[in-house]
Amino acid sequence: DQPRVLLCAGATKDMGKMLGGEEEKDPDAQKKEEERQEALRQQEEERKAKHARMEAEREKVRQQIRDKVG
Numbered sequence: 001d002q003p004r005v006l007l008c009a010g011a012t013k014d015m016g017k018m019l020g021g022e023e024e025k026d027p028d029a030q031k032k033e034e035e036r037q038e039a040l041r042q043q044e045e046e047r048k049a050k051h052a053r054m055e056a057e058r059e060k061v062r063q064q065i066r067d068k069v070g
Helices: 013-018 029-069
Strands: none
16 A cells, blocks of 8 residues: 655645656756856856956046055
8 A cells, every 4th residue: 555645735846756756857947047057157247347347446546546645
């Protein structure tokens, strides 16, 4: 006699997998993952560009202070 498992309405597909069910394959999973990775790369590039602009502005202010002080 197999034990029966009752999944609640709020249970996810992952719960079924953890309890020994079959894993459902998402046909678009690879495409979604590639898009997610590309979005992360783009965000990182934008962050680096922003920080480079901020550092350039700081250096400009530092130079102005050096020129003033002598």
